[in-house]
Amino acid sequence: xxxxxxxxxxxxxxxxxxxxxxxxxxxxxxxxxxxxxxxxxxxxxxxxxxxxxxxxxxxxxxxxxxxxxxxxxxxxxxxxxxxxxxxxxxxxxxxxxxxxxxxxxxxxxxxxxxxxxxxxxxxxx
Numbered sequence: 845x846x847x848x849x850x851x852x853x854x855x856x857x858x859x860x861x862x863x864x865x866x867x868x869x870x871x872x873x874x875x876x877x878x879x880x881x882x883x884x885x886x887x888x889x890x891x892x893x894x895x896x897x898x899x900x901x902x903x904x905x906x907x908x909x910x911x912x913x914x915x916x917x918x919x920x921x922x923x924x925x926x927x928x929x930x931x932x933x934x935x936x937x938x939x940x941x942x943x944x945x946x947x948x949x950x951x952x953x954x955x956x957x958x959x960x961x962x963x964x965x966x967x968x969x
Contacts, residue, residue: 850897850967851875855885855913857905861952865900868956869963882908886916893920898967900959902952903930903941911941918945925966929959 856862866878901910914926929950
């Protein structure tokens, strides 16, 4: 994998934010598959699990949380880095997410530059 041209699966039920994050990541050279539904993201991932280099998922989504999605993804690909982002970081949620293999939890209110730096750090580790 070329860490500067990684394929990132991004999931967020807020379409405006999803579009913004996708645009910023693409400007930084990443290939982005962006979806507003965690179940749809799961189906896409399951169909091509080796295509993706990293997953960025919103924690609070209808139908399936980011943690639940991460657990399913990591059961198939334990090596794939997963970053959760949320406006409501709770210590218990963070511990639960880290226990299943989530690499980082980022505040959703962080600037997009912080997300890009976080992605670079995670891909380099």
